[in-house]
Amino acid sequence: VYPDAKTASIDVAQRIASLVRAKQREAEQVVLGLATGSTPMYVYEELVRLHREDGLSFRNVVSFNLDEYYPMQPDSQQSYVTFMKKHLFDHIDIQPDNVHIPDGTLPKEKIKEYCLAYENKIAAFGGIDIQLLGIGRTGHIGFNEPGAERYSKTRLVELNDVTRTDAASTFGGKEYTPTEAITMGIDTILAAKKIMLMAWGTGKAEIVKKTMExxxxxxxxxxxxxxxxxxxxxxxxxxxSSLA
Ligand code: F6R
Known part of the structure; x- marks a missing residue:
């Protein structure tokens, strides 16, 4: 528990940076599992600062994002592709080929095969070294909503009503908010070598308490x-603040 989100995020970013640098010295790649939303924004801000002011390079970083709305065009304002570019990728030297974000443009019949390929790609890079997570008010991680199975993998899922309500302002109303998303599964997430779930603010206190207790x-x-x-x-x- 940290006094505030910024201090916590700087610490998380520094730990990511240490691993990136250590792997660089060994001429190895680092695989990062990344999240979107408000929670990881300060972490990305600090990583960008470390790149600009501290010479931290992301040339050896491979990234896999947790999720993307479906359907979603990558250049749409609300896409997670746009989010990641705006907050991180446009400001660092990660190689575009090393960035992976679920594709929200696929026809439905292609999704199963695509999701399997996403899993295989993570495995081919040796698995995720550090996975960043936020938590939704439903207790979702990625877009694994209540009812998600322990051994679930990357797949197309339906978004929970609470999650859509929380996203509605981004889409200019709930009626415009997607009902589906592609997300890594619980099993995909738990296979990561290190997982950091971050939560900030009183709005998350209740679900943090429920999750812990x-x-x-x-x-x-x-x-x-x-x-x-x-x-x-x-x-x-x-x-x-709600924890015993
Ligand atoms: C985002 C994701 C979601 C968010 C969660 C919290 O890629 O997978 O699980 O982490 O909905 O969202 P924020 O951070 O906006 O409160």
Whole structure:
């Protein structure tokens, strides 16, 4: 638990930077699992600062994003492609070929095959070294909504009503908010070597408490994280404020 989101995010970014630099010294690649939304924004801000002011290079970084709305055009204002470019990729030297974000433009019949290929690609790079996560008010991680299975993989899912309500302002109303998304599965996420779930602010206090204090249940997908030792919850004091 950190005093505030900024301090916590700087620490998370510094830990990512240490791994990137250590792997660089070994001439190895680093695989980062990335999230969008408001939660990781300060982490990305700090990574951009480290690139500009501290010479941190991302030439050896390979990234896989957790999710993307479906259907979604990459150049749309609301796409996670646009988000990642705006907050990170346009400001660092990551190689465009090393960036992977689920494709929201595919015809439905191609999605299954695409998702399997996404999984295989992660595996081909040796798995995810550090996975960043936020948490939704439903307890979702990625877009694994209540009911998601422990051994779920990358797939097309329906978005929960609460999640769509939370996203509605971005889309100019709930009626314009997508009902589906492509997301890494719970099993894809838990296979990462290190997982950092971040949560900031009083708005997350209740779901953080539920996740920490509930038994492991698909009704709160984030509880699956508690079955794995490589998982860390990175909270600010507000998000931790309901914990006993
Ligand atoms: C985003 C993602 C979601 C968000 C979650 C929290 O790629 O997978 O699980 O992390 O909805 O969103 P924010 O950070 O906007 O509160």
């Amino acid at each position: 509930s038994e492991i249940t698909a009704e709160i997908p984030a509880t699956f994280l508690k079955t794995c030792e490589q998982v860390e919850f990175v909270l600010d004091s507000e998000a931790a």
